[in-house]
Amino acid sequence: MPKNNLFLQALNNETVSRPPVWMMRQAGRYLPEFIALRDKYDFFTRCQTPELAAEITVQPIRIVKPDAAILFSDILVIPQAMGIEVLMKENIGPFITSPIRSMKEVQNVLVPDVNETLDYVFKAITLTKEMLNDEVPLIGFAGSPWTIFCYVVEGKGSKSFDTAKSFCFSNPEAAHLLLQKITDTTIAYLKQKVAYGVDAVQIFDSWGGMLSPVDYQEFSWKYINQITEALAPLTKVIVFGKGCWFALPEMAQSKASAIGVDWTITPENARKFTGGNVTLQGNFDPARLLSPIPTIKKMVHEMIDAFGKDNYIVNLGHGILPNIPVENAKAFIEAVKEYEAK
Ligand code: CP3
Numbered sequence: 001m002p003k004n005n006l007f008l009q010a011l012n013n014e015t016v017s018r019p020p021v022w023m024m025r026q027a028g029r030y031l032p033e034f035i036a037l038r039d040k041y042d043f044f045t046r047c048q049t050p051e052l053a054a055e056i057t058v059q060p061i062r063i064v065k066p067d068a069a070i071l072f073s074d075i076l077v078i079p080q081a082m083g084i085e086v087l088m089k090e091n092i093g094p095f096i097t098s099p100i101r102s103m104k105e106v107q108n109v110l111v112p113d114v115n116e117t118l119d120y121v122f123k124a125i126t127l128t129k130e131m132l133n134d135e136v137p138l139i140g141f142a143g144s145p146w147t148i149f150c151y152v153v154e155g156k157g158s159k160s161f162d163t164a165k166s167f168c169f170s171n172p173e174a175a176h177l178l179l180q181k182i183t184d185t186t187i188a189y190l191k192q193k194v195a196y197g198v199d200a201v202q203i204f205d206s207w208g209g210m211l212s213p214v215d216y217q218e219f220s221w222k223y224i225n226q227i228t229e230a231l232a233p234l235t236k237v238i239v240f241g242k243g244c245w246f247a248l249p250e251m252a253q254s255k256a257s258a259i260g261v262d263w264t265i266t267p268e269n270a271r272k273f274t275g276g277n278v279t280l281q282g283n284f285d286p287a288r289l290l291s292p293i294p295t296i297k298k299m300v301h302e303m304i305d306a307f308g309k310d311n312y313i314v315n316l317g318h319g320i321l322p323n324i325p326v327e328n329a330k331a332f333i334e335a336v337k338e339y340e341a342k
Contacts, residue, residue, distance in 0.1 A: 002137045002199070007068040010279055010313050011200060011236040011257045019304060019312045020067035021336040022139070023329065024204075024240070024260075025319030026060040027072045030329060033059045043088035044080075047073050053124035057138075058131050064329050068137050068200075071128060071193075073121055075143030075204060078185055079152050081117035083110040092156060099155035101167060103174040111181050114188045121189075125196040140198035142190055142227070144205035144241075145182040146220035149175070161210050168219050175219065183223045187230045200236040202260070203227060206318075209243015216247055228255050238281060242318055248273035263288075263317035267306035281313040284332070289316075289324045293331040300335035309339070 002008070006020035028034060034056060037046060046052045056072040076086045076094055085097040100106055115122075128138060151157070153164040168175040190201050208220045220241075228237050232255035239251055240260030251259045252274035259278055261270045263285040270280050284303060289296060304314065314336045320329060 002132075002134050004067055004136045007137050007313065008199060008236070010311065011238075013277065013279060013311055015310055018336060018340040019307075019309050019314050021314035021333055022066040022068040022070065023060075023064075023316050023320050023332070024070075026064065026066060026070060026329075027056045028320055029322035030320055030324040030326060031059055031063060032326070033063065043074070044077075044086075047077060048120045050120055050123035050127050053120075054127035054131055057124070057128045061132065061136060063326065064333050066136070066333055068139055069128065069132055070139040070141060070202070071121070071125060071198065073124070073141075075141070075148060076151060077118060077121065078142065078148055078182065078189065081112045081114065081189075082181065082185055083108075083112070084152055086151070094151050094156060096152055096155045099163075100152050100178060101163075103171065103177070106174045106178045106181070109178060109181055111184050114185065114192055118189060118192075122192060122196045125193060125198060129197050137199035138197070139200050139202055139238075140190065140193035141202045141204060142186045144203050144208065144220060145179045145186065145223040145227075146211070147205050147207045148182050148186075149179055149219075150207045150210070152178075161207055165210065165215075168215070179219065179223050183226050187227055190227065190231050191234065194231070194235045198235070200238060200257070201231055202238040202240055205239070205241040205244060208241040208247070213246045216244065217250070220244075221247055221250060225250075225254055232256070238313075240281070245270070245273065249275075252278045258313060260315065261317065267303065271307070277311055279311045279313060280307060281315045283317040284315070286316045286318055286321050286324075289320065289328045289332060291328075293328060296328060296331050297335040297338070300332060301339060304336070304339050 053072045080086050087095045089095045150161045150164045153167045231237050236257040238258040239256045242262050245265040261282040263283045
């Protein structure tokens, strides 16, 4: 059991002296130490080299001191393992050389043996756990099948993902086959992460909010729920859906131990839509970390008051932005630690 166990206590609905805190994308470009390694090694080299991934994972633990670590990697290692070439291009972001757009292309996508294709991730977990020395728990993660589908069909990031959506609506059979292949790979991958010792897993549905509530059920939630059902007997599952507040009632009925919310919903409504006792995670507007430090601290305390200190994990409503001063990120974490004293 980690020495700092607040995060797992919150996932277990235990009463705590203060809520735990971590930040999505806490290993990132706002840290000069991260930039130093980024200048030396390209993105997927950092993901694929266990020593680098482990070092990058523990950087925020040393510097900003959150209550949990999240393994440095990317959601797009899954399509890579499935035989799809994914590049990370400067100023563009993820780039898929040959996007998947037909039944024939879907049929050629592999459901790989994760032990062969993603062993570097499992090695990174072993190394990270050694470096963490049981100080804080370690979170493993995967993208939701829909969010991964968005990239592999669209070919890159998008404001609307209309190519991915039109593939679903014009060729639902092929779309579902691809979503199922991604789901099967993800389940095997997350199970193996648990076997190597992660303490919880988070599913990132960054683009779920692109879908209407009805389409969300068919193309996203159905598959997230399969993953949650498969993993819940083995570990704690956190489901984060950006822009997915409309799906909170279903999420609350699922086997997820916590639900992540973005900043477009009030804590009161998030509690109401989830029935009251489910552990919630979020939802500080990442851009609000650009406020003066006293404002950040005041807003964090108000946010904890609104969610309540129990059944709650303090986080941002999405990943930290690259332009956040390290001092402001530290203040966000400190504000939560100071809450105890209030
Ligand atoms: O939270 C953490 O600290 C763990 C690391 C993590 C990364 N990506 C590292 C990363 C996590 C959890 C992710 C998940 C991820 N990757 C998501 C879901 C979460 C979210 O924020 O929506 C998505 C959609 C991706 C795909 C992806 N990878 C994008 C859109 C980008 C940004 C491209 C850019 O240049 O802005 C990446 C690259 C990436 N993944 C970076 C980091 C720290 C930044 C690029 C770099 O370091 O060179």
